[in-house]
Amino acid sequence: MVSSGDAPGCTYTPRRTGRRRSQIEIAVLASGSGTNLQALIEAPGVSPHIRVVVSDRPEAPALVRAREAGIETAVVRWSDHPHRASFSVALADLVEEAGAKGVVLAGFMRVLSADFVERFSGRILNIHPSLLPAFPGARAVESALGHGVKLTGVTVHFVEEAVDSGPIVAQRAVEVLPDDTVDTLHRRIQVEEHHLYPRVVAAFVNGALTLEGRRVMWS
Ligand code: GRF
DSSP: OOTOOOOOOOOBOOOOOOOOOOOOOOOEEOOSSOOHHHHHSSTTGGGGEEEEEESSSSOOOHHHHHTTTTTTEEOOOGGGSSHHHHHHHHHHHHHTTTTTSSEEEOOSOOOOHHHHHHTTTTTTEEEEEOOSSSSSSHHHHHHHHHTTEEEEEEEEEOSSSSSSSSSSSEEEEEEEOOOOOOOHHHHHHHHHHHHHHHHHHHHHHTTTTTETTTTTEEE
């Protein structure tokens, strides 16, 4: 599914159903520059729901963006833990202590343990720079370019234990140009990411995303 224009997944306007949905407070996890976090900070209606921004890297620029926006930050260092399981427990405890019920991954470069995914089951979102299920993994833009696809893009999905495999919430396509490099293509993908992620996260924090099997419904 590639959504475009005003299709579900690209704009989110809460519908008046008469039913009161419960809102979801979130933790944002980021390892890098945090441009997606910045888009979330600037999105109407999302920022007040961000309880904490957590990074595995104390020097991550994403933490600076959060502090400048007055959002609480925390660091869980990978090197302080003997294995993924203990790192993930520390992370999950911190998220819950901050009062967050949902987790939004925004360029978080660590794979979460099965226990973490189970603890926040159906409440973890990720953004990935390809049209999944094509090109999962860390080098998605490079792989798409190397494969010679003419169309790639961005996917927002719920997180399951297997990397980049969970139910798809929304996608946007990006054309690959003949003279693209990894950098130029990734930059155009990121423009789409910064439009799409805030809209999906706004729907998520408003309790407007539900799962029916692998299909994500917007209400
Ligand atoms: C994004 O391209 C996202 O798709 C991927 O990691 C990158 C994070 O970029 N998961 P930024 O830190 O938000 O700028």
